[in-house]
Amino acid sequence: MTVMVSAQKVHKYFGNSHVLRGLSLDVHKGEVVCILGASGSGKSTFLRTINHLETIDSGRIYVEDILVGYEPRDGNLHELADRDVCKQRQHIGMVFQHFNLFGHRTVLENVVEGPVHVLGEDRKEVEKRAIALLTRVGLADYLHALPRTLSGGQQQRVAIARSLAMRPHLMLFDEPTSALDPELVAEVLSVIRDLAREGMTMVIVTHEVAFAREVADTILIMAEGVIIERGTPAEVLDSPQHERAKAFLASVLK
Amino acid sequence: MRMVATTDSLGAEADRHGIPLDARPKGRRHVGRWIAGVLVVALVAVIGVVFARSEIKWSEVPHYVVSSDLLNGVVGTLKLTLATMVLGIVLGTLIAVARQSANPLLRTVGTAYVWLFRGVPALVQLLLWFNIALVLPRIDLGPVYSGQTNQLMTPFVAALLGLGLSEAAYMAEIVRSGILSVPHGQVEAAKSMGMNNAMTMRRVVLPQAIPVIIPPTGNEFINMLKYTSLAFAVSYSDLLSQAQRIYTSNFEVMEVLLSATVWYLVLCTVCSLIQARIEKYFAAGASVSARARAKLEQGTI
Numbered sequence: 001m002t003v004m005v006s007a008q009k010v011h012k013y014f015g016n017s018h019v020l021r022g023l024s025l026d027v028h029k030g031e032v033v034c035i036l037g038a039s040g041s042g043k044s045t046f047l048r049t050i051n052h053l054e055t056i057d058s059g060r061i062y063v064e065d066i067l068v069g070y071e072p073r074d075g076n077l078h079e080l081a082d083r084d085v086c087k088q089r090q091h092i093g094m095v096f097q098h099f100n101l102f103g104h105r106t107v108l109e110n111v112v113e114g115p116v117h118v119l120g121e122d123r124k125e126v127e128k129r130a131i132a133l134l135t136r137v138g139l140a141d142y143l144h145a146l147p148r149t150l151s152g153g154q155q156q157r158v159a160i161a162r163s164l165a166m167r168p169h170l171m172l173f174d175e176p177t178s179a180l181d182p183e184l185v186a187e188v189l190s191v192i193r194d195l196a197r198e199g200m201t202m203v204i205v206t207h208e209v210a211f212a213r214e215v216a217d218t219i220l221i222m223a224e225g226v227i228i229e230r231g232t233p234a235e236v237l238d239s240p241q242h243e244r245a246k247a248f249l250a251s252v253l254k
Numbered sequence: 255m256r257m258v259a260t261t262d263s264l265g266a267e268a269d270r271h272g273i274p275l276d277a278r279p280k281g282r283r284h285v286g287r288w289i290a291g292v293l294v295v296a297l298v299a300v301i302g303v304v305f306a307r308s309e310i311k312w313s314e315v316p317h318y319v320v321s322s323d324l325l326n327g328v329v330g331t332l333k334l335t336l337a338t339m340v341l342g343i344v345l346g347t348l349i350a351v352a353r354q355s356a357n358p359l360l361r362t363v364g365t366a367y368v369w370l371f372r373g374v375p376a377l378v379q380l381l382l383w384f385n386i387a388l389v390l391p392r393i394d395l396g397p398v399y400s401g402q403t404n405q406l407m408t409p410f411v412a413a414l415l416g417l418g419l420s421e422a423a424y425m426a427e428i429v430r431s432g433i434l435s436v437p438h439g440q441v442e443a444a445k446s447m448g449m450n451n452a453m454t455m456r457r458v459v460l461p462q463a464i465p466v467i468i469p470p471t472g473n474e475f476i477n478m479l480k481y482t483s484l485a486f487a488v489s490y491s492d493l494l495s496q497a498q499r500i501y502t503s504n505f506e507v508m509e510v511l512l513s514a515t516v517w518y519l520v521l522c523t524v525c526s527l528i529q530a531r532i533e534k535y536f537a538a539g540a541s542v543s544a545r546a547r548a549k550l551e552q553g554t555i
Contacts, residue, residue, distance in 0.1 A: 051446055082450050090448035100443035104461045114447040117457060159443075166447055 002029040003065070004170055004201045005050060010059035012045060012225075019045050021225035022059070027170075027218075030199045034212035037222035038248055043205045046222070047172050050203065051092045052085050063092060064169060090118060093163030097175040099155040101147035101162070107134065108143040111162045119166065126165065133161040137191050153184030160191055171195065173204040209252055213237055221245045310508050318500065318513035327496030328517050334413055334482045334492060339475055341418030346425025351455060353426065354433055364426065371423035377484050380416030383407065384488040409490035416488075417481060421474065428470045432463030465536045472529030479521050493517055 005027040012020035019042045027033050035043045048054040049061055052069035061068040068088055070077040080088075101110050111130035115121045134140055137157040147155050156176055163171060173192065177185040189211050195202065196215040206212055212219055212233065219236040221229035229236050229245040240246050267275045318324055353364035371379070387403040394400045436459050444454040486495040497514040501507045 053442060053446065086445075086448045086450045089446055092446070094443075094446035096439060096443065096446075098439050100437075100439035102440065102443070102458055102462075113457070114449075117453065118448045163447070 003027070004029045004031070004063065005203065006060075006062040006065075007046075007050070008060045008062075010046070010049060010061060011057045012042075012049065012054065013057050014045075019225050020049070020056070023225070023227060024059075025220070025227065027201060027203060029201055031217045032196045032200075032202045032204065032215050033218045033220065034216040035203065035205045035220045035222060036207070036209065036212060036248070036252075037220075038251075041222040042225040043222045044174050047174050047203060047205050050170075050172055051089050051094055053094075055079065063088070086118075090166060091169045093166060093168030093171040095156070095159050095163055095171070095173045095176050097178050099147070099152070099159045099179075101155055101158055103147055106144045106146060107139060107150070107158050110147065110158060111165045114162065114166045130161070130165055133164050134158070136194075137161050138187070151184060152180045153187045156180065156188045157191055160188075160195075164195075169201065171200055171202045173202065173206070175205050175207065177206065177208060207252065209237065209249070221248060223248070310512070311506065314506060314509045315513050315516070318506075318510050319516050321500070321513075323496050323500050324493065324510075324513060324517065326491060327493035327514070328521070330491040330496070331479065331482050331493040331517075331521070334410065334417070334485060334490065335475070335478045337410075337414050338418040338421055338482070339478055341414065342421030342425045342474070342478075343471065345419070345422035347429050347460075349422060349426035350429035350433060353430055356451075368423045368426055371420045374420070376417055376420045376481060377487060379420055380413060380484055380488055383415045384409070384412035409485065409488045412488045413482070413485035413490045413492075417478065417484070421478065424474060425471070428474070429463065429467055431470075432467035433459055435466045436462045468536055469529075469533055472525070472532065475529070476522050476525050479525060480518060 003026050005025065007023055007025045010020050010023040011018070021042075023042075023046055025033070035047070037043045045054055049056050050063065050068065055069065066088065069080055069085055071080055071084075072078075101107075102113065105113065108127065108130055111133060112123065112126050115126040115129070116123050131140065131143065134143060137160060139154060139157055139161070142150060142154065142158075147158065150158070160176075176192065177188050180188065185208070189208065192202070192204070193211075193215055204212070204216075214233075216233050218230060219233050220227050221236060221240070221242075223242075223244045228242040229240050236245070237249065240249055269275055349364045349367055352360040353368075355361055355364075384407060387407060390403050392401070393403050393406055399406065440458050440462065441454055444458040449457070482492050483494040485492045486498060489495055493514050497510045501510040
């Protein structure tokens with residue numbers, strides 16, 4: 001099976017705080033990995049290193065066998081130039097906790113923006129694809145609405161469509177439902193569930209344990225910058241080995 | 255016991271003070287407003303009487319307002335205001351972006367620029383530029399320009415540089431506050447889809463900063479209309495210089511200055527009205543593209 005993401009002994013500091021402590025992880029093509037863990041455990045930071053939104057202090061991250069964010073030169077690693085990092089990010093989709101839709105553009109323009117201006121594709125073609133994607137996430141009636149007029153759940157579905165329009169090979173979700181009112185969570189999860197069925201490779205940082213059990217091939221539990229538990233949903237959720245994992249699961253499942 | 259309130263029985267009842275329950279309470283009495291009103295009217299009347307009895311030849315004022323000399327001054331003031339604001343906005347935006355840059359050298363240059371050009375009075379800068387020929391008699395920029403400094407440094411150019419460069423320092427701060435008002439999540443979303451820094455700034459950050467930048471820029475514009483009067487120090491033909499030109503020959507100093515005052519007030523009023531329109535336009539749809547706005551207005555899907 002092709003390895004999509006390969007993180008090897010990743011370390012990361014914010015000032016004096018050691019937030020990632022030698023993380024290693026392989027994500028295979030078509031695999032859905034859910035990362036659970038208390039806040040402050042480093043799970044979002046780790047996700048953000050995969051598309052180089054965060055630099056790393058040591059270790060390596062490969063996406064589709066390409067070293068992310070750095071290049072080896074003269075026996076050292078050097079951070080890549082802005083335009084090279086941009087190229088690497090083009091096929092890694094990312095969905096944020098707070099949606100981050102472009103507030104000055106309509107729903108359709110948000111989705112069209114990347115393919116037209118970053119990939120240089122033909123606007124007419126892209127618009128057709130964008131409308132199809134928005135129809136798929138149930139927002140065909142809101143093509144020309146501004147993001148701020150939509151509910152959180154609708155905004156997050158637009159954000160997913162916006163990522164998908166770039167034809168990503170890999171999708172990163174950073175707590176996609178944490179900012180949503182409880183009744184809006186389901187509509188977003190159902191979109192992600194459909195993606196999982198279609199075989200999209202995904203890394204999802206989430207607090208929704210039931211959802212993780214349902215969609216994940218692999219579940220990780222992180223604490224203090226390391227992975228303390230990894231395995232199938234049944235292994236991790238039903239018979240955790242690590243004390244901290246047990247405590248965490250008890251606190252979120254109660 | 256259950257209480258049943260019925261509205262029709264309410265009118266007849268009186269409370270324990272003997273006032274009908276349906277009596278509408280009277281508003282507060284505003285004694286202060288009446289006193290202030292009388293004082294203001296009195297003050298205005300006194301000023302009016304003083305000026306009416308003064309030796310100003312009021313009948314001359316309308317004549318000066320439409321005189322060709324003052325009209326030329328109005329054109330000069332407008333030309334200089336427009337040119338300095340264009341220079342200020344373009345250069346100010348570049349400096350603001352430089353100050354937000356990851357490049358420490360650019361950041362330092364931007365900060366130093368703002369420090370220098372905001373710290374020196376505009377009038378001093380104006381005079382420095384106008385007199386630069388004293389120390390640099392010739393300018394040689396190779397193919398761009400080469401010749402006597404005096405020929406290049408006309409009153410207009412000196413005023414443009416003196417006012418425009420210091421305006422850029424103020425505009426840089428205004429644009430920077432606009433850039434800072436755009437949530438960082440917007441930048442992250444742009445980067446995560448592969449936009450480079452320049453495109454992120456151009457397509458995502460600056461458009462959303464504009465509604466924040468517009469009101470203080472309108473303010474700067476109106477200020478600049480008045481600051482251009484400093485250009486009379488380098489004898490550029492703005493409104494004030496033209497006024498001075500008239501009254502030094504006929505000594506009707508107050509009449510001419512009041513005529514110039516009328517023009518300044520007219521120009522500022524017009525600019526304030528335009529500013530209000532622009533603000534309304536941006537408040538209505540933030541900085542949504544015209545195409546999207548047209549569709550929103552039609553209500554088409």
